[in-house]
Amino acid sequence: MRGETSLNSDRCAREKFAPALREANVQAGVVSSELFDFANLLDSNPRLERALTDPSRPAEDKKKLVDQLLEQSGALPLTRQILEDIAQRAWSKVDHIANAVEDIAVDATLYYADVKSVTATVAIELAMIHSAFLNMPQVRSRLSDTQVDAETRIAFLKQLLEGQRLNPLTVILAEHATRDLRNRRFLSTLSWLINQISSHMGEQVVTVVSAVPLTREQFSGIIAAYSAKLGKPVHINSVVDPKVLGGLRIQFGAEVHDNTVVAQLQQLRRKVGVGE
Incomplete structure (x- = not known):
């Protein structure tokens, strides 16, 4: 079970980016792939998860860390915005941040499915x-x-x-x-x-x-x-x-x-x- 803090952060992030994902058209499929890849990265790197969820670390530092990770990836601007936003939110437990990235990756997949009518x-x-x-x-x-x-x-x-x-x-x-x-x-x-x-x-x-x-x-x-x-x-x-x-x-x-x-x-x- 996720704590109230994580549930609130997850819900707010999904609601914030739903309009952008809906308007992204076919690029929503690219965003979903990039977010799934980042979720996998978080799952394989507990140290990174801790760095991005440390409540004592300034939000701006977490944003910069995300930017550094994505610097050579060629990630779409929307993907970057989503991950920067998630990194700056509060989480009840370290691994909840990966759940949130996965949730929005699924949302992006479904908006892409809507475009394809499937x-x-x-x-x-x-x-x-x-x-x-x-x-x-x-x-x-x-x-x-x-x-x-x-x-x-x-x-x-x-x-x-x-x-x-x-x-x-x-x-x-x-x-x-x-x-x-x-x-x-x-x-x-x-x-x-x-x-x-x-x-x-x-x-x-x-x-x-x-x-x-x-x-x-x-x-x-x-x-x-x-x-x-x-x-x-x-x-x-x-x-x-x-x-x-x-x-x-x-x-x-x-x-x-x-x-x-x-x-x-x-x-x-x-x-x-x-x-x-």
């Missing part, structure tokens, strides 16, 4: 990846394994996604979810990203996995039920997976309701002590 597509594809890996504990473990380097995890993810026609922004965010774990699990980061996109779009993405395509009546019923339950418009991402045998698995954000036949069989096996 925001909903990215949300749906991330939900599909989450759903596909939900019952694959060994896969999830490898994608969250801090004992191997990030590039090894990314290579494994690329192998898993090979042949899938995914939007490039979906791939970028999925790779980020395994590259920069920051004490999180891969699937929890995907859920967080899906929630961020839902908030950005002003609606909730609800992924429904079924053995056969949903009927029109089922589709309408789920929309009505979950719009009422969540108090906002919902977008249904329907995934057909014959392996679930029957029933429905419904996911929104980090919450999953699995009433599929295969899930019930697995639960029964656990109860009677039969190996899967």
Whole structure:
């Protein structure tokens, strides 16, 4: 959990730069990449994090340190402005500054997705990846394994996604979810990203996995039920997976309701002590 000071700093920075990111058009994609790179730099350099969050250090010194770090990088002026602003704010804990950089990097990615008109597509594809890996504990473990380097995890993810026609922004965010774990699990980061996109779009993405395509009546019923339950418009991402045998698995954000036949069989096996 982040402290109140960090939450306030994060919120204020995001609100301050939202208009600029919205107006940046395609350059928002460049800003997002540069911010993700800086977040990775912070995660790999605790000394730098301490220098940029030291409450006894003048804000102007922190701004100058950011400028020195970016001097040879060719970073866009907007990226520089964002990082200078974040460095001059107060943070409850040292590592919260990297979280804030990541938050605005995701915001920039979504504004770029808006320009490309693929925001909903990215949300749906991330939900599909989450759903596909939900019952694959060994896969999830490898994608969250801090004992191997990030590039090894990314290579494994690329192998898993090979042949899938995914939007490039979906791939970028999925790779980020395994590259920069920051004490999180891969699937929890995907859920967080899906929630961020839902908030950005002003609606909730609800992924429904079924053995056969949903009927029109089922589709309408789920929309009505979950719009009422969540108090906002919902977008249904329907995934057909014959392996679930029957029933429905419904996911929104980090919450999953699995009433599929295969899930019930697995639960029964656990109860009677039969190996899967």
